[in-house]
Amino acid sequence: MDILEKLEILSDAAKYDVACTSSGITRNAQEGKIGLASASGCCHSFTPDGRCITLLKVLMTNECVYDCAYCVNRCSNEVPRTTFTPQELADLTIAFYRRNYIEGLFLSSGVAKNPDHTTELMIQTLSILRNEYAFNGYIHAKAIPGASPELLDELGHLADRMSVNMELPSQESLKLLAPQKNKQRILAPMRQIQENIATDHETRALTRKRNTYYPNATPTKKMRSFAPAGQSTQMIIGATPESDFHILNLSAALYKHFSLKRVFFSAYLPINQDARLPQNDAIQLNREHRLYQADWLLRFYQFDVSELIDQDKPFLDTEVDPKANWALNHLDFFPIEVNSAPLQDLLRVPGIGPKGAKLIVQARKKSCLKEAELRKLGIAYKRARYFITCNGTYAGKGIAFTPEALRAQLAAPIDGGKHGRRADKCLAGQLSIFDCIDQPQTPDALPSPPMSLGGAQADGLFGWQQAILHPEKVRA
Amino acid sequence: MSILVHEEYSQDVAYAYDGTLEGLLSAIFYAYQSGEHPQDIDTPQHLQLRLGQRLHHIETSTTSALRLQRGISRICGEDIFDLIKHASLSDAPNASYAIYTFVRYALNQNKTHPCKLCKTRHNCPQTTPCARAKTKARKVSSLRLEHAHEITGPVLRLERAVLNERHRMKQFLRFEQTAQGIWFAKCNPNANVIPVLMDYFCARFGCESFVIFDEVHHIAGVCDGRDWQLVQTDSLNIPINTSNEQFIQAAWKCFYDAVSIDARYHPELRRQFMPKRFWRNICEMHERMPDTALKAHTSASDASNRQTLSPGLRLDQTRE
Numbered sequence: 151m152d153i154l155e156k157l158e159i160l161s162d163a164a165k166y167d168v169a170c171t172s173s174g175i176t177r178n179a180q181e182g183k184i185g186l187a188s189a190s191g192c193c194h195s196f197t198p199d200g201r202c203i204t205l206l207k208v209l210m211t212n213e214c215v216y217d218c219a220y221c222v223n224r225c226s227n228e229v230p231r232t233t234f235t236p237q238e239l240a241d242l243t244i245a246f247y248r249r250n251y252i253e254g255l256f257l258s259s260g261v262a263k264n265p266d267h268t269t270e271l272m273i274q275t276l277s278i279l280r281n282e283y284a285f286n287g288y289i290h291a292k293a294i295p296g297a298s299p300e301l302l303d304e305l306g307h308l309a310d311r312m313s314v315n316m317e318l319p320s321q322e323s324l325k326l327l328a329p330q331k332n333k334q335r336i337l338a339p340m341r342q343i344q345e346n347i348a349t350d351h352e353t354r355a356l357t358r359k360r361n362t363y364y365p366n367a368t369p370t371k372k373m374r375s376f377a378p379a380g381q382s383t384q385m386i387i388g389a390t391p392e393s394d395f396h397i398l399n400l401s402a403a404l405y406k407h408f409s410l411k412r413v414f415f416s417a418y419l420p421i422n423q424d425a426r427l428p429q430n431d432a433i434q435l436n437r438e439h440r441l442y443q444a445d446w447l448l449r450f451y452q453f454d455v456s457e458l459i460d461q462d463k464p465f466l467d468t469e470v471d472p473k474a475n476w477a478l479n480h481l482d483f484f485p486i487e488v489n490s491a492p493l494q495d496l497l498r499v500p501g502i503g504p505k506g507a508k509l510i511v512q513a514r515k516k517s518c519l520k521e522a523e524l525r526k527l528g529i530a531y532k533r534a535r536y537f538i539t540c541n542g543t544y545a546g547k548g549i550a551f552t553p554e555a556l557r558a559q560l561a562a563p564i565d566g567g568k569h570g571r572r573a574d575k576c577l578a579g580q581l582s583i584f585d586c587i588d589q590p591q592t593p594d595a596l597p598s599p600p601m602s603l604g605g606a607q608a609d610g611l612f613g614w615q616q617a618i619l620h621p622e623k624v625r626a
Numbered sequence: 627m628s629i630l631v632h633e634e635y636s637q638d639v640a641y642a643y644d645g646t647l648e649g650l651l652s653a654i655f656y657a658y659q660s661g662e663h664p665q666d667i668d669t670p671q672h673l674q675l676r677l678g679q680r681l682h683h684i685e686t687s688t689t690s691a692l693r694l695q696r697g698i699s700r701i702c703g704e705d706i707f708d709l710i711k712h713a714s715l716s717d718a719p720n721a722s723y724a725i726y727t728f729v730r731y732a733l734n735q736n737k738t739h740p741c742k743l744c745k746t747r748h749n750c751p752q753t754t755p756c757a758r759a760k761t762k763a764r765k766v767s768s769l770r771l772e773h774a775h776e777i778t779g780p781v782l783r784l785e786r787a788v789l790n791e792r793h794r795m796k797q798f799l800r801f802e803q804t805a806q807g808i809w810f811a812k813c814n815p816n817a818n819v820i821p822v823l824m825d826y827f828c829a830r831f832g833c834e835s836f837v838i839f840d841e842v843h844h845i846a847g848v849c850d851g852r853d854w855q856l857v858q859t860d861s862l863n864i865p866i867n868t869s870n871e872q873f874i875q876a877a878w879k880c881f882y883d884a885v886s887i888d889a890r891y892h893p894e895l896r897r898q899f900m901p902k903r904f905w906r907n908i909c910e911m912h913e914r915m916p917d918t919a920l921k922a923h924t925s926a927s928d929a930s931n932r933q934t935l936s937p938g939l940r941l942d943q944t945r946e
């Protein structure tokens with residue numbers, strides 16, 4: 151099989167992985183090495199579905215021995231199988247990198263033979279890149295659950311970012327859909343990566359040149375640092391009945407206790423015919439969108455999960471975004487004065503983002519901000535005006551200051567474009583009048599859960615959280 | 627430098643300069659020197675004289691440009707000069723005039739001497755601004771925070787537009803390997819961004835030689851693996867690609883097609899991130915362009931390839 155065919159098969163198989171970012175680390179160019187990395191990342195192309203291509207996202211192999219229900223590569227599927235040799239993959243990466251097609255490599259893999267063998271293949275590839283080609287760009291490697299800690303350690307020293315797929319938001323779902331994986335096998339490498347990163351930071355701080363503890367402790371051999379861009383994870387949304395409440399709490403716990411950089415969500419796409427999976431044609435893309443919005447609020451707007459969602463209404467509102475929803479429920483907090491309100495209050499106003507809030511704080515030192523100035527700063531004034539006063543005057547006149555009236559003003563349907571599934575259209579050939587439930591959002595419209603799951607609260611609401619907090623209590 | 631305002635000149639003069647940063651700085655310097663307040667500053671091609679307006683051609687003078695540069699850096703700080711440098715790369719109409727008013731405003735605002743805040747200035751032996759004053763000047767100037775100001779605002783927006791365009795180029799340049807081993811890329815940015823782009827690609831490439839050619843501004847950045855320089859050129863003679871090039875491009879297209887998920891098809895979103903005006907220089911997008919646009923473009927570039935004029939840039943000669 152020639153490389154072109156392999157590339158086609160293995161990139162096609164990898165496309166459902168969502169975490170395609172090259173961010174999180176700045177590395178300047180070094181003499182005699184190829185490439186650099188910048189913390190803000192750089193997208194080099196965009197697919198017809200509007201997702202960015204930053205990294206060469208491929209699998210090492212799709213010859214997988216596991217049988218996860220939701221995955222194209224499961225061993226019970228009839229698909230062409232192939233494996234890259236480390237050399238082929240390294241050559242391809244360098245050729246693409248030089249042509250400015252990509253920022254680096256995103257290497258994932260099916261489980262060939264066993265986790266250790268697969269990880270060894272990945273390590274070989276990365277060491278050809280790093281050592282032979284002196285490649286200095288970005289590498290994201292997926293840790294295979296179940297691989298031995300030593301191999302994981304070696305892999306981490308070659309990669310910039312590591313990730314372990316959480317796959318599904320609860321242990322019960324995992325047991326049902328991915329029988330060979332379990333909570334411990336997924337959390338163990340996550341915990342190891344977190345600890346390694348922490349130790350690495352510490353030793354580096356201690357051996358830095360000028361310190362009082364180890365006067366001459368410059369390391370003799372320079373080691374690459376362990377996953378300097380941190381770790382991330384991803385999970386599938388909508389294949390199992392977990393609520394948004396559950397998912398957001400879980401991701402907040404991951405940010406807090408595992409110091410993850412990102413948690414990615416991917417709406418479940420029906421790829422396989424399987425009785426354990428929801429078999430209607432609906433993809434919960436809008437739900438994914440709202441979850442990401444909530445995720446941003448957690449990471450950049452200093453919101454807490456409990457402010458965004460509670461157990462009584464366990465799904466995010468589809469009509470208005472989570473931030474507008476919070477504002478509507480806390481109208482007594484508004485309106486606030488743009489010319490004097492502190493930064494964290496400005497961040498709460500719908501229509502003002504982190505960038506806009508910072509610009510406001512800077513610009514108001516020099517001039518008094520009114521409508522024209524705010525528009526110039528790039529604030530979404532149409533939304534923001536109901537919640538602010540400019541120099542004492544309230545700008546949202548004409549609309550009653552009640553949740554219902556404002557809700558109508560803020561309602562923003564998710565723009566799904568004119569084509570494809572996002573526009574609420576079904577794909578040709580899959581059109582089915584009776585079981586096409588359009589993007590279920592409320593609990594009752596959810597695909598009825600497979601019987602064996604026993605209701606909406608699989609594994610207790612905080613099954614994963616328990617395991618994250620108390621590793622010793624949970625049996626392997 | 628005293629500013630004398632001659633009322634009779636103030637309304638009716640326009641400056642034409644050669645479009646370079648040096649030219650612009652010379653023009654501004656001349657305005658200070660002669661005490662004039664020009665109504666328009668632009669390149670001769672874009673300048674449209676108003677009724678009764680006098681045209682003055684500015685000779686580009688490196689000495690006066692340098693002097694103004696030093697003045698701006700000393701009084702307002704390096705970062706304000708960077709701001710001017712970036713903004714001057716813009717193609718936007720009236721950019722030069724906006725910069726001119728900004729320079730006047732900025733120099734007026736920051737008339738204070740850099741040593742003014744220094745406690746030991748009364749018994750300071752130094753005659754030139756010292757290191758302490760320099761670090762003070764290098765701090766982010768307060769001018770940069772005036773986003774809503776009527777003079778500073780437009781210049782800050784010009785800079786942001788230019789830097790955005792630079793980022794687009796970092797994303798969408800596509801290099802090809804020519805038979806001599808030189809990497810070549812073509813682009814069509816809407817601002818003259820090659821000068822601020824070369825450092826990035828020099829670092830990214832390590833030690834290889836490459837050329838970036840800007841079709842719109844007819845400027846090429848040539849890097850020999852160590853240093854880079856700009857070349858103004860009207861014609862271009864690209865040697866044939868290596869045999870491997872076709873294969874890698876095919877592999878890239880194959881990858882591009884494979885990673886797309888049909889169920890999420892959303893071309894509007896893609897166009898928003900990757901505007902159509904760049905597509906003709908992005909190799910994986912060629913098949914998706916309307917044939918006519920591409921053909922018109924390629925035949926035009928073929929024609930220019932054939933009749934290589936003598937002052938043109940010949941890629942095969944860049945490496946000795």
Ligand code: SF4
Pocket residue numbers: 214215216217218221222223224225259260261328
């Ligand atoms: S382990 Fe499961 S998810 Fe991963 S490739 Fe194999 S079948 Fe797919």
